[in-house]
Amino acid sequence: MSYLEATNDLYKEAALTPDVGLCCTTNPIWQFPGLSVPKIMQEMNYGCGSTVSAQDLVNNPKVLYVGVGGGMELLQFAYFSRQKHGVIGIDVVDEMLEASRKNFRIAEEENDWFNSEFVDLVKGDALHLPVKDESIDVAAQNCLFNIFKIDDLKKAVGEMYRVLKPHGRLVMSDPICEQPMNDTLRNDDRLRAQCLSGSIPLKDYIKVLTDAGFGTIEIRARKSYRVLSPNHYPTDKLIFIESIEIAAIKDPMPSDGPCVFTGKTAIYYGDEPYFDDGLGHVLMQNQPLAVCDKTAAALAKSNPEIHISESTWHYNGGGCC
Template sequence: MSYLEATNDLYRDAALTPEVGLCCTTNPIWQFPGLSIPKIMQDMNYGCGSTVAAQDLVNNPKVLYVGVGGGMELLQFSYFSRQKGGVTGVDVVDEMLEASRQNFKVAEEENDWFRSDFVNLVKGDALNLPIEDGSIDVAAQNCLFNIFKTEDLKKAISEMYRVLKPHGRLVMSDPTCEQPMNDELRNDDRLRALCLSGSIPMKDYIKALTDAGFGTIEIRARKSYRVLSPNHYPTDELIYIESIEIAAIKDPMPEDGPCIFTGKTAIYYGDDDYYDDKVGHVLVQNQPLAVCDKTAAVLSKSGEPFHISESTWHYNGGGCC
């Protein structure tokens, strides 16, 4: 049995018998005015963060969500895209698609604005998406891509890039790990399916996105997730795993490399009212400006009086690029 088959079996069981916190953290459930999320959807929230952000979801976007879970995020996306087929959910597991379909009937009873035909459920593979090129405004996945091994991860990301419109957004949440893992952990298909042993360092995760062509990367959250301890797992040391929320934007790749936002800010405190670097960044006296890591490095070497903050690993737009 391959690791992908093991993953499908795990989530087939999870669809038939919902298991709260199966593989991931119990994340806060974002509520919006007039939105009621059925309890069954909350019980089937198999994600390690959230991919739903209001700033991404303007003007009735076409949304793609891969790995439907119990349908919770599909319902949340529908809140912002109230049109027939405005949201497409893709999953390879028949039982998970059917569970979401049934959960939408409950959602219709609890939300007078929602109709099940707002969501188009499609059987499909993240490695070969049944979606047209350049047809999606916002693509998302939650705690799925970390399961993939290197070549499959590259393929899954390239598929998301393919279906996005220019300047479209790929919004994701996944576990990451900065420590090395031994082969026994890496090759344990169940631990990989449980969103544990497939976790890779953040820099490798970001590189996979930029290698696919995404010109702008936003780190929106970074938080504690799990530990693999020697008394419970085949490891000689305690391994700490975090989860991140990240957006990759299909902007043209700058000549000097991608713009990666990790939550740094720059404050100009010179004698003038403002500082203009002549390449698009104007910093007003003593006012913080969110900057990508690339701009932060340039400003810090400019010889001008700047305070450059450390990465906060939290960024929600409004920055330098």
Template structure:
């Protein structure tokens, strides 16, 4: 990374590696509490994320895992908890000092966790725009509060790289800030604010569209939470800017002919008198049995104008078992 804002980002996180800065990113998700998992204090202090990318239902059958932007190594350690294979988890970072800090944190983790070995994690120097990883070799790829830093062209390239390295049906798990208020140009161009995961936040629909434009056929919105406020008193903005963090899983499924399946937490419930309702498009609704539906299916069901099907609003929480 050698252009403008990316160089600023690199310098900020070089300093954060050498001098941990609690609250550099405001994590809004409680730290995983798992049996026999102890996280070193310094690793906790270097938890520079805005959510979590670790989900146990993604991590069955010993998947090969890639994590980009290692921070203090906490999520790498959590991924290794589920994997426990030599080099089963790959960590990539452009900041050498952050890689070195993670190595030290893993040695501390070994003393706290008898099950853990540092060789479970393969740390590599590289950046998100040119991943040092083979094509179609990864089951689960993840990043936490990194991609929102990128400007549009770089974000597209980072997403293309994740798509390239994932196996078919592999999962890209992301946690990033989003913002529905138009971000002032002065804030968007502020290199430090962008590096601190504040001014690069996109509206959620734009964020999802960038992911699906790369080719991911299924999108899951798993969580959406309040994150930060940019106010006129402290920032160059005329109005209050509310930022949320979102956790998303993008699956490398084939793209459906009628467009991607995006799950935002909508549910369909059939409460008619028949034994079931079949929309003749692959979706069967049983009476009073809620079915999670993607936004596309929700729209199609709503267009039928039936008075015995209820479609909920988006909850922005989805944990599987849906229509597609």
């Protein structure tokens, strides 16, 4: 049995019998005005964060969500879209698709505004998306891509890039791990399917995104997720796993490399009213400006009277690059 078959089996079980403890998100369940999320959807929330952000969902976007789970985030996306076929949910597991269809009927009863026709549920593979090129405004996945081994991860990200319109957004939440894992952990298909042993370092995760062509990367959240301890897992040391929320934007790749925002700011504290580096970055005296990591490094070298903050791993727009 391959690791992908093990994953499909695990989520078939989770579709037939909801497993509240399968994933462990520290996010609240977003309850927007007029939105009721059915209890069964909350129980089948198999994610490690959230991919739903109002800033991404303007002007009636066409949304793609891969790995439907119980349908909760599909419902939340539909809350903003509210149009027939506005949201596409893709999953390779028949039982999960059927569970979501049932859950959407419950959602119709609890939400006067919701119609199941807002969401198209389609059987498909993340590595071969049944979606047209450049047809999607916002693509999302939650705690799925970390399951893939590196070659399949590149394929999955490449598929998302293909279907996104120019300047479209790939919004994701996944576990990451900065520590090395032994081969026993890495090769345990069940642990990989449980979103544990497939976790990779953040820099490697970002590189897959930028290698695919995404010119702008936003790190929106970075949180504690799980620990793999020697008394429960085949490891002789404690391994700390975090979850991230990240947006990759299909902007053109800058000539000097991608813009990666990790929550850094620059503050000019010199005697002049402002500092202009001549490259499009103007810092008003004592006013923080959000900057990407490469701009932060350049500004630090250009003027000793600029303070560069540490990464907060939280960025929600603004500033410059």
